[in-house]
Amino acid sequence: MEKIFVLDTNVLLHDPMALNAFQEHRVVVPMTVLEELDHIKDRRDKDVSREARIAINAIDKILFNASPKEIQDGVALPSTAELQPTGCLAIFPDQLINHDTGAPYLDGTPQQANDNRIINVALHLQSKQPDAHVCLVTKDINMRLKAKGSGLENVEDYRRDRVLDDIDYMSKGYEHIAGRFWDQVESVETLREGSQAIHIVSRDVVPNVHINQFIYDDNGFVGMVRALDDQRMELLDLCRERLMNQHMWGLKPRSLEQAMAFFLVAQPNIDMTVLTGPAGSGKTLIALAYGLHAILEEKRYDKLIVARSTPPMAEDIGFLPGTEEEKMAPWLAAFDDNLEVLHGSDESPFSSIEYVKDKANIQFKSLNFMRGRSFNNAYIVIDEAQGLTQFQLKSIITRVGVNSKIVVLGNLAQIDNKYISPLTSGLTYLSEKSKHFPHAGIMHVNGIERSRLAAFAEENL
Structure with missing residues (x-):
């Protein structure tokens, strides 16, 4: 099944290089999105205007040599991987949409939000290409609700920017070991560097550990991961009492x-x-x-x-x-x-x-x-x-x-x-x-x- 993704303006502002995430699919950018980017690029807000300009340049780089008909039909997306992409980028002239078909359009008059015009593009494509998977991609929660309420079957958030599936999995910088840490260690090699003790133990004790992470238990042990490889990790032994007695600027x-x-x-x-x-x-x-x-x-x-x-x-x-x-x-x-x-x-x-x-x-x-x-x-x-x-x-x-x-x-x-x-x-x-x-x-x-x-x-x- 062909997949067609209609991108909202906020997706390109959030990730100006978002087009790279859809290399194997057809990407449609409504004319309203280009108009909004054109308006935003001149704002005095340096952050958002800069991202708008980067997004515009990314689109122009793909469509630069294409004819008007090719731009509306779709221009092949450049490859960033070994496999050649099969996707393309097209500009949709949403100002030409009318009520000739049975698609449930939202009001697209100037008094209505541009969001409605973008939703109408997805509704139009869904009506004209019933065999395709047409999906609106937006970071606006209310826009997703409006699109679903208007009859659009597929609406998604832009998920490429997620580095986690659940915020509970985010690293806290420390790992608590229930009970006594040393009860879980089969062998240890201890080195002395001046007044510091370095323990070298198997990484299997805490498999998901990362550099500069703290490990502490219920018996008073506190260590900081100083170095690690696939098999072992070095723990800098920190005295809990000494940590709690640190003084810094009073x-x-x-x-x-x-x-x-x-x-x-x-x-x-x-x-x-x-x-x-x-x-x-x-x-x-x-x-x-x-x-x-x-x-x-x-x-x-x-x-x-x-x-x-x-x-x-x-x-x-x-x-x-x-x-x-x-x-x-x-x-x-x-x-x-x-x-x-x-x-x-x-x-x-x-x-x-x-x-x-x-x-x-x-x-x-x-x-x-x-x-x-x-x-x-x-x-x-x-x-x-x-x-x-x-x-x-x-x-x-x-x-x-x-x-x-x-x-x-x-x-x-x-x-x-x-x-x-x-x-x-x-x-x-x-x-x-x-x-x-x-x-x-x-x-x-x-x-x-x-x-x-x-x-x-x-x-x-």
Whole structure:
């Protein structure tokens, strides 16, 4: 059976190279989608306009030499694999659709949403080619409901961006072993490196382990995977009591997960740390405390850059008064709150905070204006990363320069982008793709440390 996929605009914005996912099938891009991409490419929102331009260029690259008739009939998709694809890309002039057939069309007048015109394309193809599998692909949940309610048999979400089938399988950065870890180990080789003990055990003990992952049991053992191959893994023996007694800029961990995050973010060979967890778990506080410690005490970096996206008001930031740091203040108030926590016991907290901001060269940036820049000798904190796409996070990570460390923070339960779910978030993608990279670390900091009221609200409201 021939498969025909009608793509919505948000699919191409979410993954500008989405056409590569349909190489063996017929792909139809409605004219309305091209019109929406044309409108979006000139927006002042740098992220979405850039992705629109990339999607337009990808379509143009395929259709560049084709005649008008070939474009409507379908142009062969280029091959990216050994096998030659049998699929093609076609543009459908949806403005020519009428009610001559029995297809149940939605109202396509200018007063109606463009979504209706795109749905009408799929309904038209389903009516004209009853033997084909016609499917609308969109990331808009309401559009999927409208399409099904209009009689479209096949409607799907774009699933190529999913790195997991279930968010529960996402790596947390640690593995809990019930009982005693050493009861499951048949043989071990222990080496000494100064004051550190390295245990070499079979990988079969924890088969799905990855580099820089923590392993702990109920008897007080805590180890960190320092190296591994197909048969063995090296565990750095960490004393649980020593982990819990870490101090960083006056901050001390309250839970084992916080203690492991403390240790992970401070490792000099780890260039990127991803900290996830619910609101109030201490992610921001840990990232900020180590940044101040590394810059002011260890003299490891020259500046601390705090950045986050500012949707949906990114276009309006330029109209706010003051410098870029002052414009970003409404969105980065959480960092001021955490600075107050770190210096709340000082004799003059306000003066201490202003002194630290100046001495540590703390800079507040909007992710929408970081394109084309490189940050060297910098400690970079990306806040609220759960709302970023895979494409956006990749473009941010590539900005990290020489002798820099980046810490990415996010809570997958607080996604406010209607086209992103926990399974398709750039934060999930980054965690899963980087967990095998020797210079990256992942930690899910669970538990609410703000107050008993905050813990109750997170669990019950």
